[in-house]
Amino acid sequence: MLKGFFNVPVPQNEPVLNYGPRSLERAALKAALEQARAQQLDIPMYIGDKEVRTGNKLEIRPPHDHKHLLATFSEGDASHVTAAIDAALAAKANWENLPWEQRAAIFLKTADLLAGPYRAKVNAATMLGQSKNAYQAEIDSACELIDFLRFNVQYMTEIYQQQPPISGKGVWNRVEQRPLEGFIFALTPFNFTAIAGNLPTSAAMMGNVVVWKPAYTQIYAANVLMQVFKEAGVPDGVINLIYVDGPVAGEVIFNHPDFAGIHFTGSTKVFQNIWQTIGTNIHKYKTYPRIVGETGGKDFVLAHPSADADVVSTALVRGAFEYQGQKCSAASRAYIPASLWPAVKANMQRDITSFKIGPVENFENFINAVISEVSFDKLAKYIDAAKADDGVEIVAGGNYDKTKGWFIEPTVLKVNDPYYVTMCEELFGPVLTIYVYEDAQFDEVLNIVDKTSIYALTGSIISQDRYAIAEATYRLRNAAGNFYINDKPTGAVVGQQPFGGARGSGTNDKAGSMINLLRWVSPRTIKETFDPPKDYRYPFLTKES
Numbered sequence: 301m302l303k304g305f306f307n308v309p310v311p312q313n314e315p316v317l318n319y320g321p322r323s324l325e326r327a328a329l330k331a332a333l334e335q336a337r338a339q340q341l342d343i344p345m346y347i348g349d350k351e352v353r354t355g356n357k358l359e360i361r362p363p364h365d366h367k368h369l370l371a372t373f374s375e376g377d378a379s380h381v382t383a384a385i386d387a388a389l390a391a392k393a394n395w396e397n398l399p400w401e402q403r404a405a406i407f408l409k410t411a412d413l414l415a416g417p418y419r420a421k422v423n424a425a426t427m428l429g430q431s432k433n434a435y436q437a438e439i440d441s442a443c444e445l446i447d448f449l450r451f452n453v454q455y456m457t458e459i460y461q462q463q464p465p466i467s468g469k470g471v472w473n474r475v476e477q478r479p480l481e482g483f484i485f486a487l488t489p490f491n492f493t494a495i496a497g498n499l500p501t502s503a504a505m506m507g508n509v510v511v512w513k514p515a516y517t518q519i520y521a522a523n524v525l526m527q528v529f530k531e532a533g534v535p536d537g538v539i540n541l542i543y544v545d546g547p548v549a550g551e552v553i554f555n556h557p558d559f560a561g562i563h564f565t566g567s568t569k570v571f572q573n574i575w576q577t578i579g580t581n582i583h584k585y586k587t588y589p590r591i592v593g594e595t596g597g598k599d600f601v602l603a604h605p606s607a608d609a610d611v612v613s614t615a616l617v618r619g620a621f622e623y624q625g626q627k628c629s630a631a632s633r634a635y636i637p638a639s640l641w642p643a644v645k646a647n648m649q650r651d652i653t654s655f656k657i658g659p660v661e662n663f664e665n666f667i668n669a670v671i672s673e674v675s676f677d678k679l680a681k682y683i684d685a686a687k688a689d690d691g692v693e694i695v696a697g698g699n700y701d702k703t704k705g706w707f708i709e710p711t712v713l714k715v716n717d718p719y720y721v722t723m724c725e726e727l728f729g730p731v732l733t734i735y736v737y738e739d740a741q742f743d744e745v746l747n748i749v750d751k752t753s754i755y756a757l758t759g760s761i762i763s764q765d766r767y768a769i770a771e772a773t774y775r776l777r778n779a780a781g782n783f784y785i786n787d788k789p790t791g792a793v794v795g796q797q798p799f800g801g802a803r804g805s806g807t808n809d810k811a812g813s814m815i816n817l818l819r820w821v822s823p824r825t826i827k828e829t830f831d832p833p834k835d836y837r838y839p840f841l842t843k844e845s
C-alpha cells in the first residue's frame with residue numbers, strides 16, 4: 301500500500317472547443333458522426349463482468365431522422381435488475397477497501413479519456429441519440445461531464461480531509477467517511493449525458509457500488525460512457541448498466557433490503573412516486589436510504605423597466621430555445637414591462653426567424669428535434685390549445701412537423717393571464733410564455749413570479765437598477781436554487797455555479813459540489829484514548845484525610 305497524504309491535480313474547467321469551419325475538432329466530430337451512422341450497434345446491458353443481450357431488442361433512432369435505425373438495445377426484465385444488484389454487492393468489499401487515491405485515479409483517467417480520445421465519439425453519440433447540436437453536445441457530454449469528474453475528485457479529498465478540530469488531552473478524534481451500506485440506484489434522464497455520467501460516478505467515487513438505469517432515449521450515449529468507464533479501470537460490478545422499464549426496475553430495487561440510496565434526476569412526478577414507495581417500504585431496508593433527486597422546473601426571466609432590451613431578448617432566445625428548451629433550467633416563463641415589450645418582441649421575432657432548424661449533422665442548424673414522439677405530441681397539444689385561446693397571442697413559431705423528425709418551431713406565447721397553464725406547468729420543449737406587465741406593477745409581479753409554480757429551480761432578474769436587483773434577489777430567494785442577475789437562467793458550470801433547486805424541483809443537493817458527495821458517505825467518528833482510566837472513581841469521591 302502507498303503511504304502519504306496525496307494532493308490531486310487542481311481542477312480547471314475543461315475548455316469548450318468551438319467547432320468552427322476547418323477546425324480539427326469539427327473534422328473529428330464529422331468523422332465520428334459518419335462512422336456512427338454507418339453502423340447499427342447492438343447495445344448490451346453491462347452486469348458484473350458480462351455484456352448481457354436479450355431477445356427483446358428495442359430500436360434507437362435519431363429524433364431528427366426517425367427513419368434511420370441507429371442501433372438496437374436489449375431490454376431486460378426483473379431478473380436483470382436482481383443480477384445487477386447481486387453483481388454490485390459482490391464487487392462492494394474490494395471496491396470500498398481500495399485506497400481512495402486509486403479511485404481518484406480511475407475517475408481522473410475517465411475525465412482525460414473523455415477530453416481526448418473519446419471526445420468526438422461521446423459528442424457524436426449525444427448529437428445523434430438526443431438530437432443536440434455540436435455546441436450543446438460539447439458543453440454537455442464533453443465539458444460538463446469532465447468537470448464533474450475532476451471537481452468531484454477534488455471535493456472528495458476535501459471531504460476526507462475534514463476532521464474534528466479538537467482532540468482532548470490523551471485523545472485522538474478522527475472521522476472516517478464510509479461508503480453507504482448496500483447499493484446505490486442511479487436513475488438518469490434523457491437530456492444530459494453529463495448527468496447520466498455524473499449520477500453513477502459521484503456515488504461510485506465515494507466507494508459505493510451502483511445499479512444505473514438511464515432513460516431509454518439516452519442509451520446510445522450511455523453505452524459510450526460505459527466503454528470509457530471500463531477503459532479507465534472501473535472494476536466489473538462497481539457500475540452496472542441496465543435497460544429495464546422504470547416501474548419494473550423500481551419494484552425490485554425498492555423492495556431490496558440492501559437498497560441504500562437513490563441518485564435521481566428526472567421529472568417531479570416520478571421522483572415523488574419513488575419517494576412515496578421508499579417511505580412505504582422503509583421497514584424493509586437495513587439502513588435509511590439516501591434520497592437525492594433533482595427534478596423539474598418552470599424557470600423564469602423577470603425584466604425590470606430599467607433593463608436593456610437587447611440583453612432581455614438574448615437571454616430569452618438562448619435561455620428558452622437552446623437544446624429545444626429541453627433543459628431543466630430553460631426559461632419557460634417571462635415577465636416583461638410594457639415599456640420594453642415592443643423592442644423585446646421585435647428582437648425576438650428577428651432572432652427566431654433567423655434560426656435554422658434541422659438535423660444535427662448540418663452544423664448550421666441552431667434548433668434540432670425534440671426527444672420523442674410522445675414529447676412532440678404533448679407540445680403540439682399545448683400549442684394548439686394556445687392557438688384556440690382568445691387570451692393568448694402567438695408571437696413567434698407555432699408550427700410543428702413530424703415527417704422527418706420531431707420538429708417543433710420555437711414558439712413564443714403572450715398571455716393575458718399570468719397564471720395561464722403554460723406559465724405554470726413544465727412543458728419541456730421550445731415554448732416560452734410571456735406576461736407583459738405595467739411598469740408600475742413591478743412589486744406585484746415579484747409576488748406573481750414567486751407563487752406561480754410549484755418549482756424553484758432557476759430564474760433571472762434583468763435590470764440596470766441596483767435597488768430593483770436587490771429587491772428581486774431578496775423577494776425571490778426561495779423561487780430558484782440557481783439565481784441569475786443580468787444573464788439567462790441556463791448554463792451553470794461545475795465548480796462555479798453548483799446546480800439544483802428546491803420546492804418541487806428537488807432536494808437541492810447541488811450536483812457537482814461537496815454537498816452532493818456528502819450524501820454518498822456515512823461518517824464514523826472514532827475516538828481513541830491513549831491512557832484510559834483504570835478506576836471508575838472520580839477524584840472527588842476520594843476521602844479527605
Ligand SMILES: NC(=O)c1ccc[n+]([C@@H]2O[C@H](COP(=O)([O-])OP(=O)(O)OC[C@H]3O[C@@H](n4cnc5c(N)ncnc54)[C@H](O)[C@@H]3O)[C@@H](O)[C@H]2O)c1
Nearest residue numbers: 488489490514515546547550566567570594595596597628
Ligand atoms: N433539476 C435538474 O437538475 C434536472 C436536470 C435534468 C433534467 N431534469 C428534469 O428531468 C425531466 C426530463 O427528463 P426525463 O424525461 O428523462 O425524466 P423522467 O422522469 O421521465 O425519467 C427519468 C428517469 O426515471 C425513469 N422512470 C420514469 N418513470 C419511472 C417510474 N415510474 N419508476 C422508476 N423509474 C422511472 C426513466 O426511465 C428515466 O431513467 C424534466 O422534468 C427535467 O426538468 C432535471
Ligand SMILES: N[C@@H](CCC=O)C(=O)O
Nearest residue numbers: 627628629790791792799
Ligand atoms: N445544469 C444545466 C441544466 C441541467 C438540466 O437539464 C444548466 O444549468 O443549464
